[in-house]
Amino acid sequence: MKGFVLAGTRSGIGKTTVSMGLMATFEDVAPFKVGPDYIDPSFHKFITGNKSYNLDLFLMGEEGVKYSFEKHSKEISIVEGVMGLYDGLGNSLDNYSTAHLSRVLNLPVILVVDAAGKSTSIAAEVLGYKNLDSRVNIAGVIINKVNSEKLYEMLKDAIENYTGIPCLGYLKKDENLGISSRHLGLLQADEVEDLKEKKAILKEEIKKTIDLKKIEEIANLEKSEKNIDIFKNIENLYVGLKVGVAKDKAFSFYYEDNLELLQRMGIELIEFSPIKDKKIPEVDLLYFGGGYPENYLEDLSNNKDFLNSLKEFHESGGHIYGECGGFMYLSQGIKTLEQKSYSMAQLIDCSVKMTGRLFISRFGYVDVAFGELNGKAHEFHYSTIDEIGSDERVFKLRKSDGREWLCGYKNKNLIAGYPHLHFFKNLDILKQILEGAKKCHI
Template sequence: MNEQEQIKGKAPVALITAPGSGQGKSMVTAALARLHRNAGLNVRVFKHGPDYLDPMVLEVASGNPVYQLHPWMTGESECLWRLAEAAAEADLVLVEGSMGLYDGAPSSADLAVLAGMPALPLIDAGGMAQTFGAVALGLASYRDDVTVREVIANRIGGAVHGEMLAESLPPDITLLGGIPRHPAMDIPDRHLGIVQAREISDLDERLNQAAQVLAEAGLSRLPREIELTARQPAPPPDDLVGKRIAIARDSAFAFIYRANEDLLRAMGAELFYFSPLADEAVPDADALWLPGGYPELHGETLAGAGHFKATLKAHHEAGRPILAECGGMMACMEALVDQEGKRHAMAGLLPGESIMAGQLVGLGIQSLESEQGSLRGHTFHHSRVKTSLTPVTHTRRQRFDSAGEAIYRHGSLTASYFHSYFPSCPTAAAALFLRP
């Protein structure tokens, strides 16, 4: 398709946001998607910013793939293209914001302004009465270019509480609905965020119950329609034609952006998946990707995965490229020390060990500068690496333009806590899977 061809779409679109984290955005967005999906609508959902876990639940809720939108990491043009493409085919488009409406740079508010979509704040009203109106007014008036016409009250105590909240709002903001406290609206979490969708055995049932809670709260009405127009992106270069790339994917290695997989295929690669937790061998491939995840929760299993570790070592000794991101790098160390202080033997491709720190160690948007260009992404981890290796370079923090995560190279292995968003620089991404 011609690079200049326009995509036009028109659909009800809303950004589900909040004053901050912990307000219930993830489950309410998922419940809204399931509510309208159950009504027979084609629902597309997106997530603002770097996040692997929320999209897993949103995909189950909507029945459609979920992609990230972030004006800096994914780029403004990609944000507009994905939204316009979704609006052209879907009956409803929802975007789950990150943190609070104005948090981050670029923030969820910046994405809303870029796309011309209204912000729909979800405010935790537990322990709150008339101050609810003040919070809503502050969100709506903080910036003149952000549109807030309606708000949702979460965790209300009952009908009378809901009436008090509605009465507290300024004249130009209405209460779309009040969601009562309900077990179906809760979702378990752990140190990196919500629990992976595949680990919640009754997720479908929970989502259907949550959808019913929203229906009874009066949240069945669709947001306003908006028009979205964007340019169809140019096809990526075919740098990976004929290349076979093996990808670890299971509960320990699950942090994979759909856009990254899409790009590898669009550049000509053939993808093969395997499970280290099941002690499956690394497939015969030209390159290997060990993505992030939760290896620290499966230390004993990975330590006993002799077949996986032997074939991983053979792949490395053959000089075939390996990209090990975060949890993938932890699996390549000599050992992993888990949250309880237990030491588990890993693959030993890198000297040293990874140690769970019991607190957040790295967080933020970063980029990896290379000869091919700037490969953007992020970091988010609760462990540290202790190694004798000297980094070949460091990523750059977007906010402070300072040194970020260390990038290690050992033979054909590139390892770091940095999670790459491949479409931000396709040629740089492809270079990670090609022999020098």
């Protein structure tokens, strides 16, 4: 079994580019992403042909990330980090960061550093990352944006002399190698026209300038005892239940582990498209995940047959659950930055508007209270509530700094709001939603 974490000294350092290049180069790769991100895993899947799984200590817990990593590992597991190596929730070293995850899974870390504007000082940078937490095994360094092989040799000599950490190679400074932030933030992997070409170029460059044999040696993991199957007691708990999952260009943000957990519980998943389909499938529960509904407003608003079918399902007592983009779609409507409004499903008594910037006051990890039940969630959205009606709100959200607010709009058997739930730490909430659908099914 082989595996390692590819981490950066900061966001924007190029770890996604290096990660995808290594994923393209090795065979039979199991890709993973630290944190709650939905975008990078879609690129991992495009590059490797294998599903990418999130490893998030806040949303999944230690047992959850161990379960997912063990279950989905292949010949070599490559875990792309998030932000800088030690960046997480607060300044504790147990802050759900990439470093924290590497310790929980006992994985070696390969650190990506930037060559720009540096000489011997690059060694001080690497040494600082090594010394901040001696429990983190920084086993190698890859230098990004290197102008020449001569510069790489000089930087390599400084790092190895003063830190004792081996340099494993470099990527040259070339704008054609990187995946731009506009691609990662606005487009899904299959919409990036030149991604196949970038994959081929990256693969060739990495073969030239990075020591793959050394990486394989670093990635050799000691055999460990198998972890407890934490979901054995809920296996086939909901056999016969059918859940419709909105899946198209507007709705694509789902944790793969969430969908697989539903299937393990005995649930049949049926995909449908609010853009293309004329009616909802015959199911017990509709699940609208996040995505980019704001990019397909005309298609969604004009599909009247589907909207009428959805409304009939809701009015007849059908169960519906929506997150973020799904919540926006289930609202009265969405207003664009140009102040043009598009009607949506109109099942929730509120509307939303696009803001053009991340809604930072609600961004990040939150604790969730759903009645007497407690869970964990994450918010990340560029829209906000425009008009609020009288529908009940059933989620009480709380950030670590004490701020609280209500979300999770309820109308009949519909619950929808901005929070993204990973089911591993929200099993009780999930089961309550499924129990309602099960009663209707019976």
